[in-house]
Structures are given as C-alpha cells and as structure tokens.
Amino acid sequence: MLLRETVIQAITSLTVNKLRSWLTIMGVAVGVFSIIAVMTALDAIDKSVESGLTSLGANTFQIQKDPAMVFGSGHSRNFYANRKEITYKQALLFRKYMEGRVRNIGFIIVRPANLAKYANRTTNPDVAMTGGDENFAASNGFAIAAGRNLSENDIRTARNSAVIGSELAETLFPSGENPLNKFIKVNGEVYTVAGVFVKKGAAFGQSQDNFVLIPITRFLQHINENSSLSITVEALSRKEYQQTIDRAIGAMRLARGLTIKDVNDFEIRTNESLIDSFRDIKIAISTGAFIISFMALLTAGVGIMNIMLVSVTERTREIGIRKSIGAPRTTILRQFLFEALFLSIAGGLIGVLVGVSAGNILALKFNLPPIFPILWITVSMVVCSAIGMAFGLFPAWKAANLNPVEALRPK
Amino acid sequence: MQSLCKFYEMGDQVVKALDSIDLDFGLNDYAAIMGPSGSGKSTLMNIIGCLDTPTSGIYELNGQQVAEMDDDELARIRNREIGFVFQTFNLLPRLNCLRNVELPLIYAGVSPEEREARAREALQRVGLGDRITHKPAELSGGQIQRVAIARALINKPSIILADEPTGNLDTATSHEIMKIFGELSEAGNTIILITHEEDIARYTRRIIRLRDGKIESDKPQ
Numbered sequence: 234m235l236l237r238e239t240v241i242q243a244i245t246s247l248t249v250n251k252l253r254s255w256l257t258i259m260g261v262a263v264g265v266f267s268i269i270a271v272m273t274a275l276d277a278i279d280k281s282v283e284s285g286l287t288s289l290g291a292n293t294f295q296i297q298k299d300p301a302m303v304f305g306s307g308h309s310r311n312f313y314a315n316r317k318e319i320t321y322k323q324a325l326l327f328r329k330y331m332e333g334r335v336r337n338i339g340f341i342i343v344r345p346a347n348l349a350k351y352a353n354r355t356t357n358p359d360v361a362m363t364g365g366d367e368n369f370a371a372s373n374g375f376a377i378a379a380g381r382n383l384s385e386n387d388i389r390t391a392r393n394s395a396v397i398g399s400e401l402a403e404t405l406f407p408s409g410e411n412p413l414n415k416f417i418k419v420n421g422e423v424y425t426v427a428g429v430f431v432k433k434g435a436a437f438g439q440s441q442d443n444f445v446l447i448p449i450t451r452f453l454q455h456i457n458e459n460s461s462l463s464i465t466v467e468a469l470s471r472k473e474y475q476q477t478i479d480r481a482i483g484a485m486r487l488a489r490g491l492t493i494k495d496v497n498d499f500e501i502r503t504n505e506s507l508i509d510s511f512r513d514i515k516i517a518i519s520t521g522a523f524i525i526s527f528m529a530l531l532t533a534g535v536g537i538m539n540i541m542l543v544s545v546t547e548r549t550r551e552i553g554i555r556k557s558i559g560a561p562r563t564t565i566l567r568q569f570l571f572e573a574l575f576l577s578i579a580g581g582l583i584g585v586l587v588g589v590s591a592g593n594i595l596a597l598k599f600n601l602p603p604i605f606p607i608l609w610i611t612v613s614m615v616v617c618s619a620i621g622m623a624f625g626l627f628p629a630w631k632a633a634n635l636n637p638v639e640a641l642r643p644k
Numbered sequence: 645m646q647s648l649c650k651f652y653e654m655g656d657q658v659v660k661a662l663d664s665i666d667l668d669f670g671l672n673d674y675a676a677i678m679g680p681s682g683s684g685k686s687t688l689m690n691i692i693g694c695l696d697t698p699t700s701g702i703y704e705l706n707g708q709q710v711a712e713m714d715d716d717e718l719a720r721i722r723n724r725e726i727g728f729v730f731q732t733f734n735l736l737p738r739l740n741c742l743r744n745v746e747l748p749l750i751y752a753g754v755s756p757e758e759r760e761a762r763a764r765e766a767l768q769r770v771g772l773g774d775r776i777t778h779k780p781a782e783l784s785g786g787q788i789q790r791v792a793i794a795r796a797l798i799n800k801p802s803i804i805l806a807d808e809p810t811g812n813l814d815t816a817t818s819h820e821i822m823k824i825f826g827e828l829s830e831a832g833n834t835i836i837l838i839t840h841e842e843d844i845a846r847y848t849r850r851i852i853r854l855r856d857g858k859i860e861s862d863k864p865q
Contacts, residue, residue: 238750245738249738550734551736553734554734554735554736555747555751556695556719556722557693557695557722557728557734558722558723558728558747558748558751558795559719559720559722559723559724559748559751559752559799560719560723560751561715561716561719561720561751562715562716562719563716564751634715637695638690638695638696641695641730641734643732
C-alpha cells in the first residue's frame with residue numbers, strides 16, 4: 234500500500250479522538266520543551282561569556298583566596314573557607330616582589346549589594362562597592378569619562394574619595410547633572426565623587442557599571458578589615474604571560490610566608506580558568522536537564538503506548554474488517570506505527586517551538602543575542618522519533634497479529 | 645476441498661468443528677450452506693474465506709494451496725479472490741460509501757483515480773450511484789448491505805462469500821438484496837451464501853446442509 238494512504242489513515246484516526254491525541258502530544262512536548270529551553274538559554278549565555286571574560290584584559294590574571302566556583306561537598310567548601318585571607322600587607326609585599334616584572338598590579342575587594350543615596354534619590358540595593366587603588370582602572374579596562382582616577386594620595390591617606398560607574402552616575406545624577414565633587418552616601422558613609430568611569434556594558438548578563446570605587450585602605454579601615462583581597466596582575470606581554478603566572482605564584486608564596494612543604498593556599502584565575510569553570514557548570518546543568526527531560530520523554534513514551542493499546546482494543550473490529558478485505562500485516566503495523574510516530578513528532582515539534590521561544594526570551598532578558606540550538610533540536614527530534622517507534626511498536630505489532638476471525642466476532 | 649478437518653481443543657476435549665468435508669465449487673456456482681448453529685457452517689465459511697486455515701486436509705482455490713499459506717499470503721488471497729458480505733455489514737463508520745468501497749483496491753495497490761472510478765461503477769451497479777458521499781450511519785440497513793456488496797464486488801473476486809447477508813434486514817429488504825445476488829449470479833459471479841433461512845436458500849441453485857461438522861446433504865434445486 235502507498236505511503237500516502239498510510240499517513241492519511243493515521244492522521245484521520247488521530248483526529249477522531251482529538252482530546253486524547255492532544256494530551257499525548259503535550260506529554261512529549263513538555264519533555265522536549267525542557268531540553269530545548271535549557272539548552273537554548275545555556276548556548277546563549279555561552280556565546281556572551283567569552284566576550285565578557287576577555288573584557289578583563291587579555292594578559293590579565295587574578296589571585297584570590299577561593300576558586301571562582303566550588304563544586305562538591307561541604308568538605309571542599311570548608312577547605313577553601315578555612316584558608317587565611319589575603320591581607321593588604323601581603324598584597325603590598327607581593328607587589329614589591331613583582332616590581333618591574335609586570336605592567337600593572339591592582340588590588341580590589343568587592344562587597345556586593347549596597348544602597349547608594351544622593352539628595353532624595355536612592356538606588357536599588359544592588360550597587361557593588363569596590364575597594365581598589367590607583368591601578369584598578371587600568372587593570373580592569375576602565376577609562377575615566379569625567380573627573381579623575383583615585384590617586385596614590387587617596388590610597389595612602391584612606392580618603393573618602395570615590396569614582397563611580399556610569400550606571401550608578403545615571404541613577405544618582407539623571408538629566409545631565411554634574412556628579413563631580415558631590416557628596417554621595419553608600420551604606421551610610423559619605424564619599425566625594427572624584428570621577429566617573431566610561432560605560433563598559435554587560436557581561437554574564439550583568440551590568441559592570443553599577444559600582445562605586447573607593448580607596449582600598451578606606452575599605453579596610455571603615456568597612457571590613459578582615460576582607461580578603463583579590464590581586465589583578467597584568468603581564469608585560471602575551472609571551473610572558475605564563476612565565477608571569479609562575480613568578481606570581483612564587484611571589485605570593487613568599488608574601489604569605491609559606492614553607493617549602495606547604496601547598497598553595499590561593500588560586501590563580503585566568504580568563505581560561507573562568508571559562509573552564511563556566512563550562513563545568515554548563516555541563517552539569519545540561520546533563521541534569523538531559524536526564525530529567527529523558528525521563529519525561531520516557532514517561533511520554535509510556536503514555537503513547539498506553540493510548541495506542543487502548544486504540545488497538547477499541548478498533549479491533551476495524552482491524553478485523555481491514556484484514557478480511559486483504560490488508561497484510563505490514564500495512565496494519567505501519568498504520569499504527571505511523572500514528573505513534575505522528576504523536577511523538579508533533580509533540581517534539583511543539584516542544585522545540587515553545588522551547589526555542591522560551592530560551593530566547595530568557596536570553597533576551599539577559600541582553601544576549603538570539604540563538605537556534607540546531608544540535609539539540611536534532612537530538613530531541615531523533616530521541617522523540619525513537620521513543621515513538623519504540624513505544625508504538627508493541628501496540629502496532631499486537632494490532633497486526635490480531636486473528637481476523639476473532640477480531641470480527643461480534644461482542 | 646478434500647477431507648477438510650478443523651479441530652479445536654477445549655481443555656482436554658477435541659471439538660471436531662469440521663470432520664472430513666469434501667466439497668467442490670465450480671465457476672458461477674450459486675450455493676447456500678445451511679445448518680443449525682454449531683453445525684460448523686461458520687467455521688467452513690472462515691476457511692473458504694481464507695480467514696482461517698484447516699487443521700488438516702486440502703483447500704485449493706484457483707489452483708493455489710490455501711491450507712499451507714501464512715498470514716500475509718492469506719491476506720493477499722482474501723484481497724484478490726474473496727469478496728465478503730457480512731451479516732453485520734462491517735463497513736468502516738468514519739468513511740463514506742465511496743471510501744469504504746475502494747478500500748480493497750487500496751490494499752491491492754491501485755491508483756487513486758482508478759480506485760474512484762471503479763468504486764463509483766460498483767456503487768452504481770447496486771443502485772447507490774447517488775449516495776456515494778453518505779456515511780453508513782446516514783443509510784438504511786438495506787442500503788448499507790448494498791454498499792457492502794459493492795465493496796465485495798470491486799476487486800472482481802473469484803468467490804462472493806455472504807454470511808447471513810439478510811440476517812439483520814426485514815423481509816422486503818432481504819428479498820431486494822437476494823435479487824441483487826441473483827443478478828450477480830446471472831452476470832457470472834460465483835456466490836456462496838451461509839444462511840439458516842429456507843426462503844433465502846431457495847434463491848440459490850444448490851443447497852449444502854451441514855450437521856455436526858459433516859455434510860448431511862448436497863443437492864441442486
């Protein structure tokens with residue numbers, strides 16, 4: 234029998250029980266939706282990550298107490314938490330040891346989620362407070378838009394000067410008001426605005442311009458003297474990058490007073506290591522999403538099988554009639570298999586459509602470019618078809634092997 | 645067919661539904677198979693119609709050994725050689741008359757254009773040329789049975805096999821249907837009727853009576 238006839242028959246049969254067919258299709262759609270939505274969002278984030286990370290500066294690396302991301306048990310968390318803070322004193326020693334071997338060394342401490350005020354205007358409590366020195370701007374790729382950078386004098390005297398990011402400036406000083414030399418309040422402390430940074434844009438879907446930079450010395454004195462510093466090092470050139478990292482490890486061990494048998498109690502973060510950490514997270518999320526979605530698809534497959542078995546029982550007489558007028562087994566098998574396949578593929582298509590849309594809406598929310606995860610769409614559709622086939626086969630086989638005499642017997 | 649037997653095992657008892665049946669049907673035969681219920685006539689019909697195979701014996705249809713065939717070969721034989729007319733009509737309720745009648749041609753692999761032309765012709769022949777787009781539920785019992793006859797005819801089968809074709813019809817309609825069978829016989833078709841009504845059997849030219857799985861009598865009339 235012609236393929237076209239089989240397809241027409243399958244679709245006609247499915248339209249008889251519209252609600253039932255739709256419910257089954259929805260089961261498949263939900264499974265596919267979850268894979269596609271997660272993968273679309275992840276791919277979109279992935280695309281922006283490299284540009285976001287490399288905006289730090291190509292020859293730059295950081296030294297911190299903790300790794301960027303910690304996986305695993307509480308044990309490994311405690312392991313990092315128990316490390317001693319990187320103090321300002323150690324950082325100064327480190328800088329002295331590295332003198333002349335690097336282009337730039339900057340220190341920062343970041344405290345997230347602060348509230349800033351000017352006159353009657355208040356920001357959301359999402360302003361990052363950064364303690365840094367005069368090198369912060371250079372090593373983090375910030376340029377001055379107005380006013381001046383922090384000076385050596387600011388650092389030495391722990392003055393209440395501040396340089397603010399462009400987004401914070403726009404919030405506190407809208408409609409072109411000049412922010413320079415105005416007094417702003419951050420968490421109750423008063424600072425004089427010395428300068429404004431040039432806008433840098435978002436990375437990881439997060440603004441990099443909503444922050445206030447104050448002298449690191451003031452941060453330690455007035456905000457938290459036990460904060461652990463993050464040291465940003467810029468190598469002289471790409472060629473000397475790896476060599477600089479090796480030298481920095483040595484200098485840091487010396488500054489921290491480690492003996493020869495101690496292991497490093499600090500982490501080096503490079504653009505690459507950040508990207509790697511992100512990849513790890515991505516793999517963890519995608520594996521999880523895939524397993525969960527696969528379970529959902531299996532459940533949907535069982536649903537398909539259930540519906541098809543009911544359908545075979547209900548249509549025993551129809552099968553009997555078709556067989557009595559000469560339908561061979563393969564034709565009956567194909568007809569029922571097509572119905573199962575149609576259910577799973579229709580569900581897959583709906584899942585892909587809604588999933589790609591949802592993933593892109595999410596991406597849009599993070600200001601990321603739209604994406605069409607062709608690989609995952611292919612994988613989902615293949616898995617869907619396979620599930621339709623696998624779970625449709627038994628009911629179809631059952632239908633095909635019905636005895637026509639039994640099937641035609643009136644009940 | 646020669647010494648045809650069909651046994652069923654029920655528990656440890658063997659039921660002889662058909663016991664050494666010898667029968668011959670010639671071209672253009674018009675026969676009725678009669679007998680009380682349990683006499684084996686349904687079993688015989690299933691075997692003649694290639695819906696079932698005998699336990700032993702020989703069934704030759706147009707030179708083909710049917711007893712030895714597998715399911716798919718039987719399906720092909722049913723498609724080409726047998727036209728069924730059932731007591732309960734057995735049309736597909738969702739398809740209109742035309743689609744029901746052309747169904748055997750779909751399985752025979754005939755092109756859509758030819759299918760439709762032949763189905764129209766067959767429906768015209770049973771006097772339903774103006775009802776082709778109606779669904780079975782929109783027709784009377786007699787009309788439905790005529791659609792079923794058109795379906796049985798469409799593939800020009802060797803045997804038209806009718807199982808109590810008038811069992812669900814009133815007397816007047818029954819005689820209308822039998823008139824159609826009469827016309828088909830005149831036109832050269834081979835028809836085998838299964839019935840337990842004497843006045844229906846009288847339309848045929850040969851009556852075979854079964855009792856307890858054996859042939860009781862087989863005479864022309």
